[in-house]
Amino acid sequence: MLKPQISSATETVAASMPLLEFDRIGLEYPFEESMRTIVQEITLSVQPGEFVTFVGPSGCGKTSILRMVSGLSPTKIGELRCHNQPVTRPLKNVGIAFQNPVLMPWRRTIDNVLLPLEIVSPYKRDFKTNRPHYLEMAQKLLKAVGLNDFQQQFPWQLSGGMRQRASLCRALIHQPEILLLDEPFGALDAFTREEMWVMLQNLWMEAKCVGMLITHDLREAVFLSDTVYVMSPRPSEIAFKLKIDLPRPRTLEMCLSDEFAHLAAELRRHIHKS
């Protein structure tokens, strides 16, 4: 709805322009008396609508990278660009879902989903006058994830999987161009997690946004991604890039195929323990 309109003359150029560019990005944190290098140097680009995943050993800087993309922790070494502009402050076109879906316990599910519209420009300006329209958007999302009958429940009345589904709806309600996912299904059991892969794929295909996922689950990475980046141990860099060309929409039956197993094994081979 509020996505930028581009004329057909510029469409061809825009289609080939990356949405995100990591240009020799590094990362250091203070450690004891000096600075410790976490990320050595990362250069890559993400196309509009691409789903990319970062996998790698614990502590190699995956979450820190997502924070850079969100603009919450702007890059100090190298440059991160969104739409060719350096990211120097929190981006508005980003939705975020974490492993722990932090929903407000005093707000009903529907009101938790609506929350970003109350605080993110340009929605907050007309939130009250446009509420019926926004309510419809939130209801559509909740319906898409099977929570139609739980709109009026409080978070503590939902299961872990349901809370995570509501949190994904909340991350997408303001139609972000970039959806950041930090181990969103890490706390769920294996069966629920696989259901969530399918549901997330559907939401992402409908939203046509960039997906950027961190996970320790290599099958999850293969199922969801167009591109998987394997990071090396700290001080990290991209050790391996794997394109996943499985057709979409992907199904859970595909996880049983030799091709799927081969792709997951290929990732496993390139992961080193820190």
Ligand SMILES: Nc1ncnc2c1ncn2[C@@H]1O[C@H](COP(=O)(O)OP(=O)(O)OP(=O)(O)O)[C@@H](O)[C@H]1O
């Ligand atoms: N604010 C901070 N100040 C100092 N060091 C930090 C800070 N945030 C993260 N670190 C350090 O940076 C490293 C990378 O952390 P990060 O959370 O990005 O890694 P990760 O790859 O996401 O790890 P995991 O897979 O275990 O979640 C860790 O060694 C961590 O201790």
